[in-house]
Amino acid sequence: MNSSPDSAGPAAGRSLSRAVLRQGGARCAALCAVGTAATAAGLLLPALLGHTLDLLLARAPAARWIGGCAGVVALLALLDGCASVLSGTADAQATAWLRRHLTGHVLALGPRAAARFGAGDLVARLVGNAAQAGTAPGALAALLAALAAPVGGVVALALLDPYLAAVFLAGAPVLALLLRSFARDTSACVADYQRVQGRIAGALAEAVGGFRTIRAAGVEDRETARILAPLPELSRAGHQMWRVQGRAAARAVTVAPLLNLAVLAVAGLLLARHRLSVGEVLAASRYAALATGVGALVGQLATLARARAATGRLAEVRAEPAPGYGAGRLPPGNGRLELRAVTALRGGRTVLDRVDLTVPGGTTLAVVGRSGAGKSLLAQLAGRLTDPDAGDILLDGVLLGDLAHAELRRAVAYAFERPALPGTTIEDTIAFGPTPATPAAVRSAARRAHADDFVRRLPDGYATRTADAPRSGGESQRLGLARAFAHGGRLLILDDALSSLDTVTEHRIAQTLLTPDPSRTRLLIAHRATTAARADRVAWLDAGRVRAVATHQELWREAEYRAVFGAGPENGESACGAGMARGTDGGAEAEAGTEAC
Numbered sequence: 001m002n003s004s005p006d007s008a009g010p011a012a013g014r015s016l017s018r019a020v021l022r023q024g025g026a027r028c029a030a031l032c033a034v035g036t037a038a039t040a041a042g043l044l045l046p047a048l049l050g051h052t053l054d055l056l057l058a059r060a061p062a063a064r065w066i067g068g069c070a071g072v073v074a075l076l077a078l079l080d081g082c083a084s085v086l087s088g089t090a091d092a093q094a095t096a097w098l099r100r101h102l103t104g105h106v107l108a109l110g111p112r113a114a115a116r117f118g119a120g121d122l123v124a125r126l127v128g129n130a131a132q133a134g135t136a137p138g139a140l141a142a143l144l145a146a147l148a149a150p151v152g153g154v155v156a157l158a159l160l161d162p163y164l165a166a167v168f169l170a171g172a173p174v175l176a177l178l179l180r181s182f183a184r185d186t187s188a189c190v191a192d193y194q195r196v197q198g199r200i201a202g203a204l205a206e207a208v209g210g211f212r213t214i215r216a217a218g219v220e221d222r223e224t225a226r227i228l229a230p231l232p233e234l235s236r237a238g239h240q241m242w243r244v245q246g247r248a249a250a251r252a253v254t255v256a257p258l259l260n261l262a263v264l265a266v267a268g269l270l271l272a273r274h275r276l277s278v279g280e281v282l283a284a285s286r287y288a289a290l291a292t293g294v295g296a297l298v299g300q301l302a303t304l305a306r307a308r309a310a311t312g313r314l315a316e317v318r319a320e321p322a323p324g325y326g327a328g329r330l331p332p333g334n335g336r337l338e339l340r341a342v343t344a345l346r347g348g349r350t351v352l353d354r355v356d357l358t359v360p361g362g363t364t365l366a367v368v369g370r371s372g373a374g375k376s377l378l379a380q381l382a383g384r385l386t387d388p389d390a391g392d393i394l395l396d397g398v399l400l401g402d403l404a405h406a407e408l409r410r411a412v413a414y415a416f417e418r419p420a421l422p423g424t425t426i427e428d429t430i431a432f433g434p435t436p437a438t439p440a441a442v443r444s445a446a447r448r449a450h451a452d453d454f455v456r457r458l459p460d461g462y463a464t465r466t467a468d469a470p471r472s473g474g475e476s477q478r479l480g481l482a483r484a485f486a487h488g489g490r491l492l493i494l495d496d497a498l499s500s501l502d503t504v505t506e507h508r509i510a511q512t513l514l515t516p517d518p519s520r521t522r523l524l525i526a527h528r529a530t531t532a533a534r535a536d537r538v539a540w541l542d543a544g545r546v547r548a549v550a551t552h553q554e555l556w557r558e559a560e561y562r563a564v565f566g567a568g569p570e571n572g573e574s575a576c577g578a579g580m581a582r583g584t585d586g587g588a589e590a591e592a593g594t595e596a597c
């Protein structure tokens with residue numbers, strides 16, 4: 001499920017990096033200016049100290065110069081404070097932008113995002129990697145400012161004496177190569193490290209989602225081992241990072257002091273020849289230290305490498321194309337739905353194969369078929385939760401892809417088998433939709449979904465926090481149904497949304513749901529014969545095609561159709577054909593009795 005790091009391509013990474021840098025904008029420019037000012041002050045200090053030392057050695061008045069040195073030191077402390085604040089806020093601003101931007105993108109991608117990356121890995125990317133990628137603008141600004149120190153140090157050495165700069169420049173290429181290889185090696189192992197972290201997060205999220213199964217199977221230890229299986233890889237990548245950093249530090253501590261010594265030796269010779277004063281030798285030693293001070297650069301480079309690798313992982317998510325929407329609006333209508341030669345693939349397999357299906361406006365169609373026949377996929381396609389690989393889907397004559405996002409979501413309401421219940425309170429949860437439902441609409445929808453009774457029994461009724469509301473699977477389904485009812489729309493799609501209800505409640509809800517309503521169309525994914533029997537017509541999915549569209553009673557005559565519901569061949573003329581006809585109200589018990597069909 002996890003993608004390779006380069007699958008989004010370097011161009012996607014660069015484009016996101018540029019966007020992140022733009023976010024840092026003004027703060028990063030200020031940070032660069034503050035950093036450069038600090039570097040300039042740092043460069044000025046050795047000259048001031050050197051001159052002050054010369055004055056003191058010559059017993060000349062030096063009070064003003066000592067004051068100047070103290071002033072520069074104070075300025076350095078102030079600039080350092082400003083840089084910390086600017087870098088912290090620039091990081092936070094860029095991180096916040098990345099999280100906002102990518103969270104919106106992930107939600108626009110919908111279920112495809114989780115299918116492509118896995119829920120845990122997505123969370124790791126949007127939380128951990130976004131924070132690392134957000135440090136890029138600050139780190140880049142700090143790196144540019146830090147670069148000014150060696151450059152300024154060399155210029156200052158040249159001003160003291162060109163020989164000093166020449167000695168430094170002779171050894172500088174070695175330092176440059178060292179930094180380049182450090183940046184390259186760090187990027188590679190940091191990317192590995194982040195990728196393995198993402199895999200661990202993905203496995204952990206799967207396990208959290210499957211707590212009950214894991215406990216019931218008694219495989220906690222095995223699951224722990226599975227989640228942490230990539231730890232050795234993580235450890236290898238971590239050790240590799242330390243090795244790269246250690247190697248760079250070792251080379252730096254060898255090359256930099258040697259260069260420093262060479263500059264000092266030449267400065268000593270120049271002092272002996274009276275071309276430099278003692279103070280200037282002091283200044284030269286400080287400038288040489290500044291020029292060879294790769295420590296700050298190594299730190300900033302390591303931060304940038306981490307940020308770059310993290311940006312690459314975020315760019316992979318961003319490169320996944322989100323579905324586009326048109327600007328179209330729906331004509332007046334009652335939700336006529338048409339699928340024309342719709343083909344949909346999953347996992348490389350054709351699940352729906354050139355499906356043609358029409359649901360006349362204002363009618364109810366039940367979709368039945370064996371497990372895995374593609375019923376849920378068809379339900380997702382019908383309201384454009386996903387797009388087909390080929391073919392067209394039209395609502396009241398308009399291609400779904402041409403509709404404006406808000407128009408589509410207002411027109412189609414969904415209820416699911418295991419509904420997610422976002423929202424702070426139960427009231428919010430039911431009102432959750434493109435246009436939040438009014439309190440009166442929420443209560444009316446809850447009554448129709450037979451949720452009102454149990455909601456009223458909650459400690460704070462509709463104001464109870466959803467997270468604190470104890471509820472069974474059937475009660476959750478009723479909340480999901482209430483949300484769909486409160487939302488309205490011309491097409492109502494129920495993907496097995498009654499499956500956890502007891503037969504009495506299911507019967508009562510179905511009565512409400514299937515009361516003829518010429519203003520809206522209903523598409524029900526049905527596993528129970530009772531549900532199929534109540535629909536106007538049934539579409540029977542088999543082997544990726546619509547095998548037949550007819551009433552349940554007509555289809556029930558076929559043994560293979562009955563087999564879809566687990567009923568034997570002898571039941572062909574049973575009450576399932578007649579007694580469960582839509583509009584026949586034999587009572588809940590009668591319905592429960594025919595459930596065996």
Ligand SMILES: Nc1ncnc2c1ncn2[C@@H]1O[C@H](COP(=O)(O)OP(=O)(O)OP(=O)(O)O)[C@@H](O)[C@H]1O
Pocket residue numbers: 115346347348351369370371372373374375376377378
């Ligand atoms: N993301 C996916 N990757 C690979 N295969 C998938 C994916 N999603 C669905 N499928 C496959 O597509 C087929 C149709 O799935 P779907 O959920 O639509 O079936 P269904 O008819 O609703 O089944 P059920 O009645 O068991 O809920 C199944 O074989 C399923 O394994």
